[in-house]
Amino acid sequence: MKWRGWLSRWVPGFPGIILIVVLLTVNIILSGTMISLGSINDLVQVGMPLAVATLGQGLVIIQGGIDLSIGGIMSLANVLIVVLLPTLGFWPALLVAMATSVVAGLINGVVIVYGRVQPLVATLAMSFVASGVALSLLPQPGGSVATGVGVYMGTFLGFSTGIWVLVVLLLLWLVVKRFFGLAIYATGGQEHAAQRNAVNVNRVHLWAYTLSGLIAGLAGLAVTLEIASGDASIGASYVLPSVAAVVLGGTSLAGGSGGLVGPVMAAFALTEVSNVVFSTGVSSYYQTIVSSAVVILGLAVANIVKRRSSLLRQS
Amino acid sequence: MLEVRNLAKTYGAVVAVQDASLALTPGEIHALVGANGSGKSTVIKVLSGVVRPDRGSIRWNGAVINVASPRDARRHGIATAFQDFSLIPTLSSVENCALATRQPAKVVARWLDEALDGLGARFDVWAPVETLTVNHRMVLEFVKALAQNPQVLILDEITAALDQEQVDCLFGRVREQMSRRPVAVLVVTHRLSEVLQYCDRVTVMRDGRTVSEHPVTELSRTRLAELIVGEAEGSGSMDHAGTAPPVGEPHVAELVQVSGRHRVSDVTLAVRRQEVVGVSGLQGQGQDELLSLAALFDHPKKGEIRIHRRAEGESEGGRRTIVPRVSQREIARTVGYVSGDRAHRGVFYRRSLTDNLFAQAYAMQGMFSWISLSRITRQTREILERLHIQGHPEQRIETLSGGNQQRVIFGRLLLNPFTFVVLDDPTLGVDIHSRRAIHQLIRAHREGGTLVYSSDNDELIELCHRVAVMFEGRIVEEFTDHELTTSTLGHAMLGRTVQGRETR
Numbered sequence: 001m002k003w004r005g006w007l008s009r010w011v012p013g014f015p016g017i018i019l020i021v022v023l024l025t026v027n028i029i030l031s032g033t034m035i036s037l038g039s040i041n042d043l044v045q046v047g048m049p050l051a052v053a054t055l056g057q058g059l060v061i062i063q064g065g066i067d068l069s070i071g072g073i074m075s076l077a078n079v080l081i082v083v084l085l086p087t088l089g090f091w092p093a094l095l096v097a098m099a100t101s102v103v104a105g106l107i108n109g110v111v112i113v114y115g116r117v118q119p120l121v122a123t124l125a126m127s128f129v130a131s132g133v134a135l136s137l138l139p140q141p142g143g144s145v146a147t148g149v150g151v152y153m154g155t156f157l158g159f160s161t162g163i164w165v166l167v168v169l170l171l172l173w174l175v176v177k178r179f180f181g182l183a184i185y186a187t188g189g190q191e192h193a194a195q196r197n198a199v200n201v202n203r204v205h206l207w208a209y210t211l212s213g214l215i216a217g218l219a220g221l222a223v224t225l226e227i228a229s230g231d232a233s234i235g236a237s238y239v240l241p242s243v244a245a246v247v248l249g250g251t252s253l254a255g256g257s258g259g260l261v262g263p264v265m266a267a268f269a270l271t272e273v274s275n276v277v278f279s280t281g282v283s284s285y286y287q288t289i290v291s292s293a294v295v296i297l298g299l300a301v302a303n304i305v306k307r308r309s310s311l312l313r314q315s
Numbered sequence: 316m317l318e319v320r321n322l323a324k325t326y327g328a329v330v331a332v333q334d335a336s337l338a339l340t341p342g343e344i345h346a347l348v349g350a351n352g353s354g355k356s357t358v359i360k361v362l363s364g365v366v367r368p369d370r371g372s373i374r375w376n377g378a379v380i381n382v383a384s385p386r387d388a389r390r391h392g393i394a395t396a397f398q399d400f401s402l403i404p405t406l407s408s409v410e411n412c413a414l415a416t417r418q419p420a421k422v423v424a425r426w427l428d429e430a431l432d433g434l435g436a437r438f439d440v441w442a443p444v445e446t447l448t449v450n451h452r453m454v455l456e457f458v459k460a461l462a463q464n465p466q467v468l469i470l471d472e473i474t475a476a477l478d479q480e481q482v483d484c485l486f487g488r489v490r491e492q493m494s495r496r497p498v499a500v501l502v503v504t505h506r507l508s509e510v511l512q513y514c515d516r517v518t519v520m521r522d523g524r525t526v527s528e529h530p531v532t533e534l535s536r537t538r539l540a541e542l543i544v545g546e547a548e549g550s551g552s553m554d555h556a557g558t559a560p561p562v563g564e565p566h567v568a569e570l571v572q573v574s575g576r577h578r579v580s581d582v583t584l585a586v587r588r589q590e591v592v593g594v595s596g597l598q599g600q601g602q603d604e605l606l607s608l609a610a611l612f613d614h615p616k617k618g619e620i621r622i623h624r625r626a627e628g629e630s631e632g633g634r635r636t637i638v639p640r641v642s643q644r645e646i647a648r649t650v651g652y653v654s655g656d657r658a659h660r661g662v663f664y665r666r667s668l669t670d671n672l673f674a675q676a677y678a679m680q681g682m683f684s685w686i687s688l689s690r691i692t693r694q695t696r697e698i699l700e701r702l703h704i705q706g707h708p709e710q711r712i713e714t715l716s717g718g719n720q721q722r723v724i725f726g727r728l729l730l731n732p733f734t735f736v737v738l739d740d741p742t743l744g745v746d747i748h749s750r751r752a753i754h755q756l757i758r759a760h761r762e763g764g765t766l767v768y769s770s771d772n773d774e775l776i777e778l779c780h781r782v783a784v785m786f787e788g789r790i791v792e793e794f795t796d797h798e799l800t801t802s803t804l805g806h807a808m809l810g811r812t813v814q815g816r817e818t819r
Contacts, residue, residue: 182406182414189405196365196401197415198386256405257443 017262019248019269019298026276047271049074049223050238050245054267055169055260056215057242063208064188064255065119069108070216070242072130073101074235077220079134082143082230098217104130105213109206123209127239134232141231169215184208189256245270248298270295316340317393317467317499322371324357327717329744331357333523335371339467341497344489346510346531348503348543349520350805352770355503356398358520359471362501363395364388392466396456396473398503404445408455411444415459423462430458433488435481449476457485461492468492469501474509475599486513505597507539507809521545544805560780560795564588566623567764568609568735573618575604578788581618584609586735586764591757593779594768597808601788602768603739609766610652610737624649624734647679651733651763653724655743657717661724664713669695671712672726679731698726702752718749725756734763740770754778772804784808 044051053070060067077097084093104126111122186194187204194201216235223234243253248266251258273291282290319337323330332354339345349355360366362373364385372379375391382388388395395401402411409427413420427440436454438447444455453476460468468489474482492498502514510517511531518528519542527542534542564587574580578601586592594602607613608620654660663671670677673691680686695708702722704715712720721742728736738757742750757765757778769775775782776799783790784807792807 182410185406185410186403186414189403193401193403194414196363196385196395196397197403198384198389199414200386252405256403 017265020265020272023269023272023276043268043272043275045226046275047268049219049226050241050271051264051267052169052215052219052222053238053242054245054249054263056212056219058246058249058251058258058260058263059184059215060119060208060212061243061246061251061253062188062255062258062260063184063204064191065112065123065205065208066243066253067108067123067209067212067216068120068239069104069123069126069130070212070219071235071237071239072127072134073104073213073216074220074223074238075134075232076104076130076235077101077217078224078234079138079230079232081221081224083137085143094221097220098214101213101217101220102210103213105210105216106206108213109209112209113202113205131232131235138230138232141229143230144228169218180204180207185256187256188254241270242267244295244299248295266298269298316376318374318377319358319362320372320374322358322361322368324361324366324368327744330523332361332368335520335523335525337501337518337525338528339499339501340516341466341499342493343515344486344493344500344502344513346502346504346514346517347520348505348507348510348517348539350543350772353520354523355520356471359395359469359501359503362388362467362469363393363397389463393469394460394463394465394467395469396460396471398472398475400452400456402444402452402456402459405443407443408438408440408447411455412459412462416462426462427458430462431455434458434484435478450478450481453477454481454485461488464496465498466496467499467501469503471503472505474504474506482509505809507536510539511536519543540806540809541802543809544802561587561589564590568623568766569619569621570605570609571619571621573605573608573615573620575601575608575613575788576616577601577604579604579608579615580788582785582788582790584766584783584790586766588734588764589761590781591765591767591779593775593782594766594785595772595775595782595804595808596785598770600785602785604788605785606737606739606766606768609735610650611646612652622649622735644679647675648731649734651728651731651736653721653728653736653738653741655721655740655745657720657724660739662712662720665711667709668699668706668712668715668723669708671723672698672730675727676730694730698729699723701729702726702756716746716749717744718746721745722749722752722756725753728756728760732762733760736760736763736765738765738767740768742774743770750774772801772808776801776804
């Protein structure tokens with residue numbers, strides 16, 4: 001009895017994990033070399049911005065919403081760091097960027113909770129505002145952040161610093177889950193039932209969007225360290241992939257179920273898809289088509305697995 | 316002691332509770348009884364902080380307490396098991412209890428299995444609640460409320476889906492809890508035997524008012540039923556349809572030993588042309604399913620449904636029988652349907668009066684057929700005039716009052732000579748004036764027969780030639796003519812409940 005319940009709770013997260021394993025294997029076969037720590041570190045570094053963005057997106061989706069402003073906030077954080085770096089130095093610039101991201105997230109929350117605006121609309125508006133501000137601060141891509149890259153490129157116990165950042169973030173999620181987790185899931189699962197259980201759903205929404213803002217800021221940091229310069233439109237390409245990664249990781253868009261480990265795995269899988277497609281030598285014109293097809297296939301498989309596991313439960 | 320004084324609550328134009336007062340004593344099980352729509356649920360919702368009252372106060376040992384939200388209710392030690400649940404469907408049973416009791420899931424897992432087992436419910440406590448049966452959810456909802464270790468425990472019709480043995484265990488568990496701590500318990504139920512068997516006091520509600528309070532020992536089953544029906548006040552009889560039932564007319568709809576997928580089992584019912592047949596019963600006895608079967612929305616699991624209609628262009632003699640599996644268009648042309656649940660089943664709020672009136676007609680026309688705007692606008696004007704509604708055809712329907720909206724929806728029945736009309740609580744939340752107008756429309760429907768469900772027995776008596784009373788999916792009794800009174804209906808609804816319990 002018990003293992004079935006346990007299984008049904010974890011199985012939905014598997015597709016992301018399975019997909020990443022399959023893709024790594026395919027990559028090994030295609031490139032003909034054994035998998036190395038170095039290649040994993042590379043993957044982590046390239047996939048880091050999306051993985052972090054997915055954490056925030058997953059949190060918001062689980063509590064019953066969606067955050068389309070992640071990209072805008074990422075761009076804004078990136079531009080703030082680059083623009084402020086020469087005058088303030090790295091850490092103060094970072095602090096300003098993160099504070100701005102938090103405020104943006106908080107505004108999302110306030111508009112959604114107290115303004116009763118749909119999350120989709122509110123966060124889309126915020127995404128325009130944030131990228132607009134970013135663009136006015138840095139109309140042309142440029143600048144550099146050489147000082148920070150050193151920290152990021154370093155390794156600790158053989159793994160890149162990026163992995164450790166991710167581990168810390170996931171641990172943080174577990175802590176959040178321990179204390180707020182049920183309230184987050186309850187709010188996303190069925191808001192009025194959550195209210196009847198004396199959950200302060202407004203506070204849950206506010207916290208979720210604020211945290212998502214902060215995490216988007218961190219994703220902006222990750223992308224800054226990766227490209228080592230500023231670009232006011234860099235975040236846009238992470239918005240929909242972050243939603244796709246959440247779904248691919250077994251977390252339903254309807255909210256109230258799933259977790260964040262699966263989505264983060266799926267985020268890396270999405271990055272790895274491009275790697276694999278690249279190493280097969282597909283023309284760059286067709287890369288997007290092929291990787292999108294892989295995503296759709298992954299989603300279909302995820303759904304079938306999910307339905308199977310619920311059949312298992314009923315038997 | 317928890318006291319409720321002079322509570323009142325209206326939803327828009329509908330008065331749910333006019334004046335309710337109630338006193339709960341720790342160590343007592345107090346029953347709140349009343350017919351459908353007498354306001355019990357609203358009282359419960361106010362006590363648990365889900366709904367804020369317009370007037371009235373709640374006192375705890377004489378001091379006024381503010382229960383403006385479920386969080387306030389919780390702070391004052393009030394726990395409620397809701398009829399419509401307070402479970403999160405995506406979470407497991409363990410997590411739901413952990414959420415309610417603020418205990419860690421591991422701790423909950425230790426006692427939950429045992430607690431459920433004691434109430435005859437064995438299932439995987441780690442499976443999401445959305446996969447559980449209604450019976451299991453009910454038990455879980457109760458266990459969850461009890462686990463909060465409340466000072467005031469409210470049970471809102473949670474025995475409806477339980478069997479006798481489970482009900483027994485449930486009240487045993489409540490008594491056990493009361494022996495440990497003086498809990499004040501409030502039980503809402505339709506089952507009179509439950510009141511007499513397990514409860515100490517009873518408060519009766521009628522038409523949004525609490526009318527009397529009695530120790531259960533002073534009451535007999537009949538007396539309790541009388542109090543609920545309220546027959547002591549009037550003679551209990553009302554004018555019904557006024558016209559004689561159409562004996563010689565042909566049948567327009569026949570349900571032969573029909574069973575549905577959910578509650579309805581082995582129902583046989585026929586409606587003649589020009590006849591108005593009512594369906595009555597306590598909430599959730601299968602009336603809604605019967606109606607959607609009769610309106611051909613659902614296919615029956617067993618049995619046969621036949622709708623007869625005059626073949627096109629033919630006179631009296633030639634009749635055509637349609638059964639559920641004919642085309643949607645044919646069904647839409649033959650069977651009319653109006654629901655009182657305007658928000659979900661009737662009105663397109665943001666569309667014009669014309670669109671709302673012709674919604675069904677559009678569908679019947681087929682997707683690419685030509686519709687003359689000037690013709691339907693003219694027709695809309697005519698119908699609005701006939702219905703005595705002040706309004707412009709292009710006006711949005713949401714600008715009308717609830718009663719006028721419903722009359723526009725009834726206008727659909729004037730567009731087409733339906734042979735069979737199904738009405739699901741047609742005057743729900745409608746003002747008295749519109750209600751009268753709608754009743755006239757129903758009576759004036761001479762081309763076909765009508766099947767109507769109403770949560771209000773008086774309405775059925777006024778409207779119908781014949782009323783069938785349902786209990787647990789079956790038709791248990793039918794009344795016509797002078798047998799059709801408030802008291803016979805009330806007794807059949809409640810009396811059957813009593814008998815139903817006894818024969819188990």
